[in-house]
Amino acid sequence: MGRIFAGVFLLLLLPLSAAAQEYPKAEVFGGYSYFKANTDGVGLNGWNASVAGNLTSWFGIEGDFSGSYGAPGVFGFSVPFVDVNSHRFMVGPKVSYRSRAATPFAHFLIGAARAGTSSFGYSISDSTLATAVGGGIDINLSKSIVFRAVQADYLMTRFNAAPQVFLSGLNGRQNNFRVSTGLVIRLGN
Numbered sequence: 001m002g003r004i005f006a007g008v009f010l011l012l013l014l015p016l017s018a019a020a021q022e023y024p025k026a027e028v029f030g031g032y033s034y035f036k037a038n039t040d041g042v043g044l045n046g047w048n049a050s051v052a053g054n055l056t057s058w059f060g061i062e063g064d065f066s067g068s069y070g071a072p073g074v075f076g077f078s079v080p081f082v083d084v085n086s087h088r089f090m091v092g093p094k095v096s097y098r099s100r101a102a103t104p105f106a107h108f109l110i111g112a113a114r115a116g117t118s119s120f121g122y123s124i125s126d127s128t129l130a131t132a133v134g135g136g137i138d139i140n141l142s143k144s145i146v147f148r149a150v151q152a153d154y155l156m157t158r159f160n161a162a163p164q165v166f167l168s169g170l171n172g173r174q175n176n177f178r179v180s181t182g183l184v185i186r187l188g189n
Contacts, residue, residue: 001070023057023098024111024186029148031182032083035068036088038174042084044068048151048180052094062094064109064132066178086115088130089153113157128158138184146184153178 033048046068054060067087090111096103109132119143134153138146155176 001058002189023054025054025188027052027060027146027184027186029163029182029184031148031180033068033178034065036177037068037084037086038176041174042070042072044070044084046086048178048182053078054096057098058096060094060096062092062107062109064088064090064092064107064111066176066180070130078167082117082119084115084117086113088113088132090132092132100138103138104135105138106133108133108155113155113159115157116161116168119188126159128160128183130157132156132178134178136180143189144186146186148180148182148184149176151180 024118027050029048029050029052030115031048033046035044035046036042037044040112046066048064048066050062050064052060052062065088067085069083071082072084088111092107092109096105109130112127113130114125114127116123118124132155134151134155136148137149138148141147146155151175155178156173157176158172159174160172
């Protein structure tokens, strides 16, 4: 009877030891992003930012925001007087594997995208559903500062209109690619 009581007691203490494991409660990322629109379309430079609230050492909820800007190209040359921009606002689950040196992660995000073009003071924009699946690896520089060596994402959007011809083509579905790098600040260790 004593062994059963001791075994049950140890099983009840096991979740407490897992809860005591240190992990950041929140992570804030900001950095450079390269966005390849519709895989064979325009390459845009911009920024990427995210905020993740970690519920456990391996699972969190992430909000991801990014903007990309540039000019469409024809035969390797920029088209003058035409500006293209794209913004994404997404949220979803994030899973991480934490080690002393690095933290690889994966996420699935869903939200909205907005794209537009402007030329000679006239502009057109459109908004649509956006989803992203991807991941990356964070290299620990200190307990609070981390270098996001790479984050790569496949982004699917569904712009249907010709105004975004430089961003989306005419097929109504775009298979985009985004790669980002920058710094992460960990809060609440």
